[in-house]
Amino acid sequence: MKLILNYLSIHLKVSLEYRLPFFFSLVSQVLYMFIELFAVYALFSKFNLLGVYSIDEILLSFSTVWFAFAFSEMFLRGFDNFARLIVNGSLDLLLVRPRNIYLQIFGSDICYEKLSRLLAALGLFIYSSGKLIKHFTIGKVLLLGNMLLGGIILFMGLFIIGATFCFYTIQGIEVVNVITDGGKQFAEYPMRIYKKSLRLVFTFVIPITIINYYPIDYLMGNTTNIMYIFLPLLTFIVLLLSINVFNFGLRKYHSTGS
Amino acid sequence: MSYISVKHLNKEFKVAQRGSGLKNAFKSLIKRKYKIIKAVDDISFDIEKGEIVGYIGPNGAGKSTTIKMLCGILKSDSGAMKVAGFDPFKDRVKYVKNIGVVFGQKSQLWWDIPVIDSFELLKSIYKISDEEYNKTKDELVKLLELENLLSTPVRQLSLGQRMRAEIAASLLHNPKILFLDEPTIGLDAVSKLEVRRFIKEINRKRQVTVILTSHDMTDIEALTNRVIVIGHGKKLYDGTLTGIKKKFSSGRRLEIIYRDLVNEPVIKGTKIIEKGNNKVVLDVNIDEISISSVIKKYTDVCDIEDVNIINEDIDNIIVKLYKGYDL
Numbered sequence: 092m093k094l095i096l097n098y099l100s101i102h103l104k105v106s107l108e109y110r111l112p113f114f115f116s117l118v119s120q121v122l123y124m125f126i127e128l129f130a131v132y133a134l135f136s137k138f139n140l141l142g143v144y145s146i147d148e149i150l151l152s153f154s155t156v157w158f159a160f161a162f163s164e165m166f167l168r169g170f171d172n173f174a175r176l177i178v179n180g181s182l183d184l185l186l187v188r189p190r191n192i193y194l195q196i197f198g199s200d201i202c203y204e205k206l207s208r209l210l211a212a213l214g215l216f217i218y219s220s221g222k223l224i225k226h227f228t229i230g231k232v233l234l235l236g237n238m239l240l241g242g243i244i245l246f247m248g249l250f251i252i253g254a255t256f257c258f259y260t261i262q263g264i265e266v267v268n269v270i271t272d273g274g275k276q277f278a279e280y281p282m283r284i285y286k287k288s289l290r291l292v293f294t295f296v297i298p299i300t301i302i303n304y305y306p307i308d309y310l311m312g313n314t315t316n317i318m319y320i321f322l323p324l325l326t327f328i329v330l331l332l333s334i335n336v337f338n339f340g341l342r343k344y345h346s347t348g349s
Numbered sequence: 350m351s352y353i354s355v356k357h358l359n360k361e362f363k364v365a366q367r368g369s370g371l372k373n374a375f376k377s378l379i380k381r382k383y384k385i386i387k388a389v390d391d392i393s394f395d396i397e398k399g400e401i402v403g404y405i406g407p408n409g410a411g412k413s414t415t416i417k418m419l420c421g422i423l424k425s426d427s428g429a430m431k432v433a434g435f436d437p438f439k440d441r442v443k444y445v446k447n448i449g450v451v452f453g454q455k456s457q458l459w460w461d462i463p464v465i466d467s468f469e470l471l472k473s474i475y476k477i478s479d480e481e482y483n484k485t486k487d488e489l490v491k492l493l494e495l496e497n498l499l500s501t502p503v504r505q506l507s508l509g510q511r512m513r514a515e516i517a518a519s520l521l522h523n524p525k526i527l528f529l530d531e532p533t534i535g536l537d538a539v540s541k542l543e544v545r546r547f548i549k550e551i552n553r554k555r556q557v558t559v560i561l562t563s564h565d566m567t568d569i570e571a572l573t574n575r576v577i578v579i580g581h582g583k584k585l586y587d588g589t590l591t592g593i594k595k596k597f598s599s600g601r602r603l604e605i606i607y608r609d610l611v612n613e614p615v616i617k618g619t620k621i622i623e624k625g626n627n628k629v630v631l632d633v634n635i636d637e638i639s640i641s642s643v644i645k646k647y648t649d650v651c652d653i654e655d656v657n658i659i660n661e662d663i664d665n666i667i668v669k670l671y672k673g674y675d676l
Contacts, residue, residue: 093473094473094474097469097470097473098470101459101462101466101470104461104462104466105459105461105462108461108462108502109461179455180452180454180455181455183417183420183422183452183455184450184452184455184457186420186421186422186441186445187420187421187422187445187448187450188445188474188475189442189443189444189445189446189474189475190442190474191442195474342424344422344423
């Protein structure tokens, strides 16, 4: 725990070392998110879908995914840029330290620039859920928490799987972005607009639907099945799986250069 | 059992092969030929506590691979390895507390922030107590003359200063074994001397076992007499540096400056390389004739003003050694 705080503070020092670019990044990160949001909104209004899907439903799907994604980009940048750790040999240095390797990869890079986006997404999430939910219950509040948590866990798993590819390719490859960025893009829209088959893929292959689509059903009162509350936590399976794959890759690790 | 024991260590790499040119680059996308390279081929050695050992070999000989296996980074294909009672790869997390590693080409310091911040981070990584940390840090700072550098961001340090800080960083947790992979690469003469002096000091004071790779033979010569030479993944030599010198250089070069010489003596076992005004340079084969007898032969016929014995450069000897093994 102390080490985590230490990592957080050292990266903050690094970020503040270059103050001006840091603040510019903070601003641009949020702007980028709102531009995407605007694009989603424009699409819906153009096709007159705003009657079918409430704006709050759109906002909630969007903010759930963006929150989880921003969190991962901020704290799991070490996994996102894992190829760099391998190529420049930093991974070797992490391996000669007596600490958990995941903890150290987390500590290798933290991107504070994403903080603005994280907070903006959280703000949107709270705002839109407040407007979407007619009657608040303990279950619904619990589910909101689980959505955020499940989202974080899911993207954590995806980022770790992405990093695992680097053991085999050395260079990072775009396959990873298909899963992470692509999944994010896909999930920005309310899932109801997609065909069932596609929805199945995003339930059982990359289970993005369980962090926003099904939970939103419950929040809107379309179902009262209590199991829905805990659905987002199934993302733990993805995380466990990804950790196993990563560990396997680490054993195969060859290291580079001298 | 010895402190570090390596027995019949093997490591192979599969390396993709392809010809040059764009055509072959496309070809290799579809079908790849692989070549198996034995990076480490049946290597065994023992190292005792407190020793300094030079691990040398040409580029690509398998030095770094061996070091990486000894550090627990890489898994060996076969063979047994015990370091300070641990299996480096299997017991990695427990084992690496006992070692310090400096890779000359990779920095463990944080580029953008002052040195002291990197030290503090290492303190919490290794869970060093405040008391112990302060004691070790002060000692290292004094020994390596880091007082003025601690609050400077690493990016503003010179290479020599940075290397000193790197070495200090690798010793904060009081390791029992220190791996130095090319610690003097790119340093100027003064910084090299500093680094060497320090390595010696730390070895003597704390009984730290040091394993050192370097291409700079003067490093090795200054620090240790035990060397292990490898080439093409195989161990070629394990013994004293003097031993290598004896084996691969049977000659000494002798420079004699004299007065009043009438007749140049003909001495068996020597060869005249250069002859000048009142000066002669000879190669002496010390297996055939001793240096002192050569000098004596000259004193018999003339007055000697000065004698220089020139040892063959260790770098040349190593080149000879590599050639001898066809590397």
